[in-house]
């Protein structure tokens with residue numbers, strides 16, 4: 001938590017410049033999936049095998065990209081009721097790498113979708129679900145993604161589920 005806040009403060013001040021190296025996005029996602037796996041198990045949520053290429057090299061800050069994946073996966077598990085399904089897919093175009101995380105969770109209303117990337121914003125539904133959080137995760141996701149020249153979008157239906165899509169340029 002402290003780490004997150006410090007990292008976030010730096011990102012906010014524009015000082016957390018990505019440390020760009022060649023990184024295997026498929027491997028980063030695999031490791032993030034393994035890290036989150038125990039949380040899924042606790043709720044009997046199926047965390048599907050990642051769909052996509054076995055390797056996908058991009059120029060990025062591997063640690064920051066890991067944080068993107070962890071935050072989105074953590075949300076997917078937190079805001080999906082027991083016995084749900086969370087899936088991750090990875091795609092590449094000539095210029096971009098595209099990460100999609102879908103869940104069968106509580107969903108996010110259109111009104112809330114406009115605010116979830118704001119610092120400290122949490123929906124009422126999140127409280128109703130009795131899930132803890134600070135409302136920083138998605139602000140961090142957006143900050144890191146944009147620092148990499150990428151974009152993040154959400155697509156969701158209340159009561160059905162949510163898709164987060166992160167698009168990152170492969171070369172910088």
Ligand code: ATP
Pocket residue numbers: 071075076079080103105106107108116121122123124125126132133134135136137138139162
């Ligand atoms: P933190 O990530 O800082 O622990 P948090 O999860 O509440 O706290 P964010 O990750 O920024 O904060 O998410 C903001 C809000 O967006 C959440 O409180 C929740 O209301 C909503 N949200 C995020 N992801 C999902 C999802 N997959 N399904 C439903 N609601 C979501």
Ligand code: MG
Pocket residue numbers: 071074075133136137138
């Ligand atoms: Mg979160």
